[in-house]
Amino acid sequence: MIRQISVFVENQPGxxxxxxxxLTEAHVNIRAISTFDTPEFGIMRLIVDNPVxxxxxLTEKGFVTRVSEVIGAELKDEKxxxxxxxxxxxDGKINVNYIYSFVIREGKAPVMVFSTDNYEKAEKVLRAADVKLVEEEEL
Structure with missing residues (x-):
């Protein structure tokens, strides 16, 4: 399991x-980031080395945040x-809400991070298919 932090930000410069x-001031290292926006606000999804x-x-500084579980699957860089x-x-009838990747793990394969409505089922199906799942401690 990997904990992801979602941060709601205004859609404006800075x-x-x-x-x-x-996060820099709190000595938190960002491992992966994905963003999307609407006309009024944006959402930053972050994988960090210390989610707590x-x-x-971020909460102390007034940001609206949410921590959620996502799955990290290590995939070899192959077609x-x-x-x-x-x-x-x-095949397991599991919906993927969104997906993004990161590769900043020295000497290790890229990780695809994804969100699903049924975390436990997705994990079970992937493990049964011998997909290597990444735990937070391995990042």
Whole structure:
């Protein structure tokens, strides 16, 4: 299991930098980030080395945050591996809400991070198919 922090920010110049500044001051390292926006606000999804400290620091500075569980699947950098993992989930009738990746793990394969409505079932199906899942301590 990996804990992801979602941070709601205004859609204006400097908003993302304000979040990263708080995390820098709290000595929290960002491992992966994904963002999306609407006309009024944006959501930053972050995988960090210390989610508890990150949430505390951001909440203290007035940011609206949410911590949720996501799955990290280590996939070799080979053609078709993402498709294979998504096929496993589709065969298991598991919906993927969103997905993003990161590769900043020295000497290790990229990790696909994804959210699903049924975390336990997704984990069970992927483990049964011998997909290597990444735990938070391994990041």
């Amino acid at each position: 908003s993302m930098m304000n979040v990263t500044s708080v 400290r990150a949430k505390e620091a 078709g591996n993402l498709n294979q993992m998504l096929a496993i989930l589709a």
